[in-house]
Amino acid sequence: MYSFKASTGRRRASIAGVALATAALLSGCAVFQGDSGASTDGDGLVFWSMWERGEPQSEVLQGAIDEFEEEEGITVKVQWAGRDVGTRVQTATNTGDVPDLVDDAVEVLLAGAEAGVYQGLASVYEREIPGEDQTVADVIPAEYVEPYINDDGEPIVVPHSVTTTSIWYDGNKLPGVAEAPPATWDEFLALVAEAKAAGQTPFAADGTIPDYNAYWLGQMVLRQMGPGWLNDAAHDETGEAFKDPEFLAAAERLQQLVDAGYFMEGYQGSKLPAQEQAWAAGDADYLMMGSWAPLGKEEVAREGASWRTFPLPLADGGVNSVEANLLGFGIPTDAKNSENAEKFIAFFMEKDRIGGISSEANQLTPRADVEPPADLVDVAAMLESAESAHRYLDGLPSELPDWWTGVFLPADDKLFFGEITAEQFVDQLSQESAEFWKNNG
Amino acid sequence: MTDLKHSSASSATSGAGGATSPLDAQRRRLRLPFILPAVIFYTVFFVAPSLASFVISLYRWRGAGDEPEWLGLGNFLRLFNDDIFRGAFVNTLIVLLVVGAIIFALGFFFTAFVAEMRGKHLLRALIFFPSLVNPVVLAIAWGFILDPTRGALNTTLEAIGLGNLKQVWLGPQLIFPMILLTMAWMTVGLFTVILMAGADRIPVSLYEDCDLAGASIGQRFRMVTLPLLWEVAAVAAVLWVITAVKAFEFIYAFAGVGTAPPRSTWTASVYVYMQGFGSQGLPELGRASAMSVVMLIVVGVLVVVLRRLMSRQKVEF
Incomplete structure (x- = not known):
């Protein structure tokens, strides 16, 4: 028995040695660099999209791809990669086998651009749109892309869709509001107090989604204090920036809504889409949500529902900033056919082609001359009249993800659920931010 | 032998x-x-x-074509000061101990009492059934049952006149306990089947001896089943430690829909995922790997400790 063990022991040791050597070889060679991978077609175009096959946007894009192949003679290989396309592109960057064109949420593109994954697109903006006597820059409002530039000052995205966050309601159920939406915080408060007194539930919220909960305070702060305020405060390593009295006042306004019991019963533990559907069915008056709020509500909506929206009303001294969250095209730095990618973007920007995003996918496009979908007429007007535009949640979920999920969201949830007061919220945020930077600075 | x-x-x-x-x-x-x-x-x-x-884990690396930056043990040292990691680690231990206590208590209960019942095979199949279903599907289903607004639990309580027992089951206070309970429900079948299979190997003659001596069901379990089941239980305990520390998909699907679940529900595995792939920003693969290495060491230590604690003189039969 022992001799058996001894002889296998030596063999085991040699096998373990081979295993370790192989592992070391593999880890040494391939931990940080993959194989350089296959190159793309010399004169084709490889496109990875954030949409999945069958989604309306994929159909609009596929239509444009078919036309592009026919008119330009360029073969397009498209992969409907879905929402994690950004991760796939980042991973592919290690191998050099990247697509030539990507469409994704702008915040993901920007985070990638900061790591060198995506290139600047100034040259795309100078391109003429086929069939139109104007360039891409002429049809995309500059203020939309201003926050999304790289170190060389070039935009890293050409948007094809714009969403925003605002307060949604059924204009058919609340005709008075549809006629004259509240313009100030006081008017808004009076409106919801009246609804509550009449036995209505003013707000629905699916509280198990912390990002959605943060829409409330995010809008209160950014529309009031201006684009970039929250982002700057988050980067303050002392945490003292959060002690600004205006920030406290914004938190107090949220506390006021919570304390008054304006949110639907059980919202703290509501699982998406329970309360969103309850709102669509008419059980609550208002929903703070992105421009996708009306989508997919046909079967649960109150009969005759007509979706309308207004921006969160401002208290004194607000700056009327509106969120402009973009979905659009990016070109990887290592793309082998950037030229073809640029051609496709300019091709897609043609009014009727990008118009499919509005007419088929019911989303707003950045082109002001494309007619908005019926449900988003208010959103188009809101963006048109805004004094400035801010990033989705001021860019924090993508720029400082650890701070956002680890520091901000837990404190915001407590405030939003009525577990702490506005003062306690400010103290917690300030203190935990300082601690965060001590460990991450 | x-x-x-x-x-x-x-x-x-x-x-x-x-x-x-x-x-x-x-x-x-x-x-x-x-x-x-x-x-x-x-x-x-x-x-x-x-x-x-x-x-x-020894580098800062985002995995996006960037040059890895040497940190040595920096990622590991940072974990000691990371409140979120501490919270996630404690949650992992709670899953391990609380859910473990529930599934082994129930597993032994079923082994002792259900094994004696008629129709035990049907019952065993029923208890085992949740283990066959994808945890993500179960997590989503439980989410809909426990939803406070339209969920089946609150709606049923209301309908049968027990409306005063209604709770915000997925609210900040109850969401983690609900995760523990539903995880126990989902996992108990697998471990019960393992324990029952071990019990099936015990010779019937020993139980016949017990009957002749007039032993109660409890005594039979204590004197015969438990000692002869000990080895199987030890293996099952090791399996549970590994399963508990890796628990991820059920919690992620239970607490989040497309976005990060609330921080209070994070276990170490969820935090590894958030650092590595789950955030909207760039990944921090170095930190995620450091956490994985720490958890691998923790599993290793726990398994060794558990094996030592549960080692007994082997009973041959």
Whole structure:
């Protein structure tokens, strides 16, 4: 028995040695660099999209791809990669086998651009749109892309869709509001107090989604204090920036809504889409949500529902900033056919082609001359009249993800659920931010 | 028994003076070709990635074509000051201990009492059923049952006149306890089946002896079933430790929909995912790998400690 063990022991040791050597070889060679991978077609175009096959946007894009192949003679290989396309592109960057064109949420593109994954697109903006006597820059409002530039000052995205966050309601159920939406915080408060007194539930919220909960305070702060305020405060390593009295006042306004019991019963533990559907069915008056709020509500909506929206009303001294969250095209730095990618973007920007995003996918496009979908007429007007535009949640979920999920969201949830007061919220945020930077600075 | 077999085989093959038979020599020559494919497969797909994780944990690396920055043990030191990691680690231990206590208590209960019942096979199948379903599907289903607005639980309580028992089941206070309970419900079947299979091997004659001696069900369990089941229970406990520390998909699907679940529900595995792939920003693969290495060490230590604590003189039957 022992001799058996001894002889296998030596063999085991040699096998373990081979295993370790192989592992070391593999880890040494391939931990940080993959194989350089296959190159793309010399004169084709490889496109990875954030949409999945069958989604309306994929159909609009596929239509444009078919036309592009026919008119330009360029073969397009498209992969409907879905929402994690950004991760796939980042991973592919290690191998050099990247697509030539990507469409994704702008915040993901920007985070990638900061790591060198995506290139600047100034040259795309100078391109003429086929069939139109104007360039891409002429049809995309500059203020939309201003926050999304790289170190060389070039935009890293050409948007094809714009969403925003605002307060949604059924204009058919609340005709008075549809006629004259509240313009100030006081008017808004009076409106919801009246609804509550009449036995209505003013707000629905699916509280198990912390990002959605943060829409409330995010809008209160950014529309009031201006684009970039929250982002700057988050980067303050002392945490003292959060002690600004205006920030406290914004938190107090949220506390006021919570304390008054304006949110639907059980919202703290509501699982998406329970309360969103309850709102669509008419059980609550208002929903703070992105421009996708009306989508997919046909079967649960109150009969005759007509979706309308207004921006969160401002208290004194607000700056009327509106969120402009973009979905659009990016070109990887290592793309082998950037030229073809640029051609496709300019091709897609043609009014009727990008118009499919509005007419088929019911989303707003950045082109002001494309007619908005019926449900988003208010959103188009809101963006048109805004004094400035801010990033989705001021860019924090993508720029400082650890701070956002680890520091901000837990404190915001407590405030939003009525577990702490506005003062306690400010103290917690300030203190935990300082601690965060001590460990991450 | 096994030892006896080994020693007799060994003496038979060794023969007088240690000479080996031609058959034995042939066998030895064949060993390497037989085990080599498995060793290569295991090395390439398990050992190498584990070593790679350790290498990555020594760097700051975003995995997006960027140059890795050497940090040495920086990622590990940072974990000691990271409140979120501490919270996630404590949650992992709570899953391990609380859910573990529930599933083993129920597992032994079913083994002791259900095993005696008629229709035990049907019952065993019913208890086992949740283990067959994808945890993500179960998590989503439980989400809809426990939703406070339209969920089946609150709606039923209201309908049967127990509206005062309604709770915000997925609210900040109850969401983690609900995760623990539903995880226990989902996992108890698998471990019960393992324990019952162990109990099935116990000779019936021992129970007949108990009957003759007039032992109660509890005494039979304590005197016969438990001691003879101990080895199986020890293996099941090790399996549970590994399962609990890796618990991810159920919690992620239970608490989040497309976005990060609330921080209060994070276990170490969820935090690893958030750092590595789950955020909207760039990944921090170095930190995620450091956490994985720490958790691997924790599993290793727990398994060794558990094996020592549960080691008993082997009862042969």
